[in-house]
Amino acid sequence: MAERPLSPHLSIWRWGPAMLVSILHRISGDGMALVALPVLLWWLSALASGPDAYETFTAIATSWYGYIVLVGISWAFFNHLCSGIRHFVLDMGAGYEVDGNNRWSVATVVGGVVLTAAFWAVLVLR
Amino acid sequence: MNQQTSFERKGTRVGKVRGLGSAHHGSHHWLLQRFTAAGNLLTVLYLVFSILLLPDLSYENAFRWLSQPAGALPLALLIVSVFWHARLGLQVLIEDYVHAQGTRFATMLVLNLVTFAAAGFGLLCLVFIVAKGLALTSAQGAMAAAMQAMQGGMQGGGM
Numbered sequence: 313m314a315e316r317p318l319s320p321h322l323s324i325w326r327w328g329p330a331m332l333v334s335i336l337h338r339i340s341g342d343g344m345a346l347v348a349l350p351v352l353l354w355w356l357s358a359l360a361s362g363p364d365a366y367e368t369f370t371a372i373a374t375s376w377y378g379y380i381v382l383v384g385i386s387w388a389f390f391n392h393l394c395s396g397i398r399h400f401v402l403d404m405g406a407g408y409e410v411d412g413n414n415r416w417s418v419a420t421v422v423g424g425v426v427l428t429a430a431f432w433a434v435l436v437l438r
Numbered sequence: 439m440n441q442q443t444s445f446e447r448k449g450t451r452v453g454k455v456r457g458l459g460s461a462h463h464g465s466h467h468w469l470l471q472r473f474t475a476a477g478n479l480l481t482v483l484y485l486v487f488s489i490l491l492l493p494d495l496s497y498e499n500a501f502r503w504l505s506q507p508a509g510a511l512p513l514a515l516l517i518v519s520v521f522w523h524a525r526l527g528l529q530v531l532i533e534d535y536v537h538a539q540g541t542r543f544a545t546m547l548v549l550n551l552v553t554f555a556a557a558g559f560g561l562l563c564l565v566f567i568v569a570k571g572l573a574l575t576s577a578q579g580a581m582a583a584a585m586q587a588m589q590g591g592m593q594g595g596g597m
Contacts, residue, residue: 353563356560
């Protein structure tokens with residue numbers, strides 16, 4: 313095999329909306345795989361263990377650093393959801409025209425933040 | 439970059455391509471990523487709306503929700519779909535950034551083992567929660583039956 317770049321070479325790409333979405337898609341996806349899934353398993357195993365273990369989980373999850381992680385996880389999900397739907401559109405062969413592609417790229421990033429804010433607003437204000 | 443990404447393939451024309459992936463399966467990973475993405479969309483949105491619709495995520499509420507098959511099944515499907523999707527995504531990450539063949543193989547091996555173990559653990563937790571709920575229900579049922587029998591006995595004895 314030739315010695316050519318096989319991977320995303322972050323340093324030689326010109327920044328643009330599509331590139332930003334691509335990177336955020338990977339960060340949010342792999343971030344959820346490495347952080348959100350262990351938290352999910354911790355929550356489920358605490359629930360399976362009983363009230364004491366669940367109390368321990370809740371105490372840490374509702375601490376200030378717990379909330380930072382949970383808000384991060386929820387943002388990762390909503391961001392990955394939006395850019396994932398963008399992928400479905402691109403898979404159908406649509407959305408490659410530069411202006412529209414840039415617009416929708418920005419829209420997915422904004423959409424992820426807005427949905428995260430809406431999710432926590434409902435949780436806090438209900 | 440002077441790092442050797444792969445060994446030079448020698449031999450016959452077939453020998454040069456052997457082991458690089460079988461024909462007609464090029465879209466397999468890509469398709470599975472989409473199928474599980476659709477599964478994630480449905481099951482994680484179920485989780486999101488459940489969290490929003492429950493009064494809170496106290497032990498009692500969460501247990502009442504997930505000890506019922508109607509709550510446990512979507513979450514079991516979530517675990518299968520999400521862990522599968524995560525495995526596929528992490529595989530791409532490894533393929534992009536782990537170049538040395540031996541290390542890549544070992545990382546992929548660990549990824550598969552950890553994914554299966556973690557998903558199995560999550561499913562087992564759900565089985566525990568449902569089983570605990572069933573045990574509590576039958577215990578409450580037995581308690582109620584015993585109370586009824588006692589009351590019946592007292593009434594019977596008084597008459």
